[in-house]
Amino acid sequence: MARALGLWCPDWPAAAAAATADSAPERPVAVFSANRVVACSAPARAVGIRRGMRRREAQAICPELVVAADDPGRDGRLFEPVVAEVAELVPAVEVLRPGLMVLPVAGATRCFGGEESAAEKLIDVVSACGVESQTGIADHLATAVIAARHGVVVAPGAGADYLAPLPVGELAVEPSLCREDRSELVDLLWRMGIRTVGAFAGLSATDVATRFGADAVYAHRTARDLPDRPPSGVPPGADLMVEHHCDPPVDRVDAAAFVGRRLAEELHRVLMAAAVACTRLTVHAVTTGGQEHSRTWRCAAPLTPEATADRIRWQLEGWLTGRGTDDRPDGPIGVLRLEPVELVRAGELQYELSGAGLPGSRDLDERVHRSLVRVQGLLGGESVRIPVRSGGRGPQEQISLIPLGDEPTPAADPTAPWPGRMPEPTPTVLMSAPVEMRDCADDPVRVTSRGGFSAEPTTLRWGRRSWELCWWAGPWMADEQWWAAADSAIVARAQVLLDDSRALLLRYRHDDRQWLVEGVYE
Numbered sequence: 087m088a089r090a091l092g093l094w095c096p097d098w099p100a101a102a103a104a105a106t107a108d109s110a111p112e113r114p115v116a117v118f119s120a121n122r123v124v125a126c127s128a129p130a131r132a133v134g135i136r137r138g139m140r141r142r143e144a145q146a147i148c149p150e151l152v153v154a155a156d157d158p159g160r161d162g163r164l165f166e167p168v169v170a171e172v173a174e175l176v177p178a179v180e181v182l183r184p185g186l187m188v189l190p191v192a193g194a195t196r197c198f199g200g201e202e203s204a205a206e207k208l209i210d211v212v213s214a215c216g217v218e219s220q221t222g223i224a225d226h227l228a229t230a231v232i233a234a235r236h237g238v239v240v241a242p243g244a245g246a247d248y249l250a251p252l253p254v255g256e257l258a259v260e261p262s263l264c265r266e267d268r269s270e271l272v273d274l275l276w277r278m279g280i281r282t283v284g285a286f287a288g289l290s291a292t293d294v295a296t297r298f299g300a301d302a303v304y305a306h307r308t309a310r311d312l313p314d315r316p317p318s319g320v321p322p323g324a325d326l327m328v329e330h331h332c333d334p335p336v337d338r339v340d341a342a343a344f345v346g347r348r349l350a351e352e353l354h355r356v357l358m359a360a361a362v363a364c365t366r367l368t369v370h371a372v373t374t375g376g377q378e379h380s381r382t383w384r385c386a387a388p389l390t391p392e393a394t395a396d397r398i399r400w401q402l403e404g405w406l407t408g409r410g411t412d413d414r415p416d417g418p419i420g421v422l423r424l425e426p427v428e429l430v431r432a433g434e435l436q437y438e439l440s441g442a443g444l445p446g447s448r449d450l451d452e453r454v455h456r457s458l459v460r461v462q463g464l465l466g467g468e469s470v471r472i473p474v475r476s477g478g479r480g481p482q483e484q485i486s487l488i489p490l491g492d493e494p495t496p497a498a499d500p501t502a503p504w505p506g507r508m509p510e511p512t513p514t515v516l517m518s519a520p521v522e523m524r525d526c527a528d529d530p531v532r533v534t535s536r537g538g539f540s541a542e543p544t545t546l547r548w549g550r551r552s553w554e555l556c557w558w559a560g561p562w563m564a565d566e567q568w569w570a571a572a573d574s575a576i577v578a579r580a581q582v583l584l585d586d587s588r589a590l591l592l593r594y595r596h597d598d599r600q601w602l603v604e605g606v607y608e
Contacts, residue, residue, distance in 0.1 A: 088190055088191075088192060089192070090189070091190070091201075091205065091222070091223050091234075092187075092230040092232075093187050093219055093234060094234040095165075099156065099185070100130070101185075103115055103117050104127065104154075107152055113150065114148050114152065116151055116152070118141050120490050121140060121490065122139065123144055130151065135147060135148060135151065158400070162400025164404070166404020170404075171211050171212070176189045180382045181383050182383075183261070191223055202239060205223060208221060209221060221234055223240060229249060232249065246284075246311040249309060250284025252283045255272050257308060257309060262384075264305070268301065271298065271302050286305075287309035291303070326357065326362075327425045329424075331420065332422065336418055342399070346422065347391075349422055350391045350394035350398060351391050353424045353426075363388030363430050365387075365428050365429070366382060367394065367424060367427060368381070368383075369382075369422075370425060371415075371421070372422075374418055375417040379415065468489050471487035472494070473485045474495070477496065477497075477501070477502050478498055479508060480604060481508060484500065506563070508562075513606055513607050514607060517603055519548065520602055521546055521601050522547040523543045523592070525541035525542060526544045529541065532599055533594050539561065543582070548603070553585050555583065556585055557582070559580065564576070576595075576596040576597075577595050580592045588607075591607070
């Protein structure tokens with residue numbers, strides 16, 4: 087039985103962010119995505135920072151917290167030198183994600199005289215890079231990864247006994263072992279009274295396959311310490327390998343990433359034509375001088391074109407920007423080759439019936455969300471906001487803008503009565519532009535204290551232009567926040583139709599006697 091060794095670098099996104107920010111080791115660091123903590127360092131956890139915590143709450147607990155945006159490219163680039171050092175000792179290294187790699191134990195034990203000696207040697211090698219790490223050894227890959235998070239060497243044949251007493255949440259803590267988010271599965275199992283991995287493993291495979299989804303079957307195999315993936319029956323073929331000769335040769339990261347994305351799309355067209363999907367991929371880069379740099383990437387779910395392009399970029403960026411002169415290539419990249427190592431049937435990769443990339447599909451929603459999160463990471467947490475239906479009388483008050491990632495809590499209850507609320511339909515375009523209403527004598531039209539117009543409006547002046555009013559309705563009065571003297575205001579709204587067929591919603595405040603265009607009906 088070929089045993090596996092997992093090497094895990096704890097809190098790698100936080101460690102990479104600290105290295106980029108040149109932060110002191112004792113200073114707390116947290117990585118945020120969509121204004122939520124996705125990773126944090128040990129000093130941050132010591133002061134109470136936890137994953138899933140909001141940014142405001144985390145900074146309130148620890149004002150000196152180093153805040154960093156989630157950046158998989160940064161994590162992959164800084165992890166490449168660590169992988170390269172390990173590969174010098176054990177070439178057959180597979181990267182599950184930045185911060186986690188696995189390798190076969192057999193070759194390492196022959197070199198170092200035993201499993202424990204091999205694990206200690208690898209930890210020393212990683213420590214020389216200035217990175218903390220833990221190792222775990224077990225019969226199968228998934229068990230070895232879980233063992234690495236606890237720093238345990240599992241005896242041969244004892245994987246199921248080792249996993250049995252662990253909390254069932256252990257099956258969801260490592261995303262690289264999951265084909266989808268398992269938080270709902272763990273929550274459901276917990277509510278069913280299944281609290282340990284052993285209790286979940288005790289269920290029959292038929293019951294799990296009938297009651298839960300495909301990823302739950304995969305998790306059930308992990309809980310029983312079975313091989314990570316059943317044989318696919320699809321041997322990799324040479325005709326599925328894709329290669330690109332760079333002309334001119336590539337020596338810049340951006341150019342290499344561009345070529346890698348094109349090659350990833352070409353590979354997936356070839357795989358789709360063969361009705362297969364790739365779960366383990368080796369990326370080869372060959373310089374014009376003949377030097378070759380290879381790395382194998384493994385993923386629990388079949389690799390998509392975007393995931394493939396990301397892994398190519400991480401690998402090449404780490405190689406082209408190596409920290410030492412010995413790590414750098416001896417020349418520009420002349421050949422880039424993608425070699426599928428492990429394949430599964432195309433049925434393993436399923437999309438929604440609506441079609442990937444179509445409006446309303448999960449694929450499109452995820453790509454839009456990733457783009458917004460990226461913008462938020464560049465510009466700050468408050469820079470990207472999403473509208474949430476709120477309570478109020480005017481159309482602008484009925485929308486609350488919430489930072490992306492925060493709880494969608496409206497500023498006011500939309501189900502409250504709200505007397506004086508404007509009826510449907512709501513204006514399509516919202517704005518706040520000053521205008522003037524005039525009567526036939528060209529005098530300003532105001533709203534009286536009795537709730538009527540001071541004169542019949544005939545024209546509307548907006549900037550330097552004037553329009554004739556074809557129709558108008560209102561005004562409707564509302565005494566807002568009368569209980570708070572500082573914030574109270576008597577406002578009135580009216581609807582008008584201009585001679586160019588545009589319909590406007592106007593708002594009037596008694597305190598400054600000013601009309602504003604609050605919305606445009608389209």
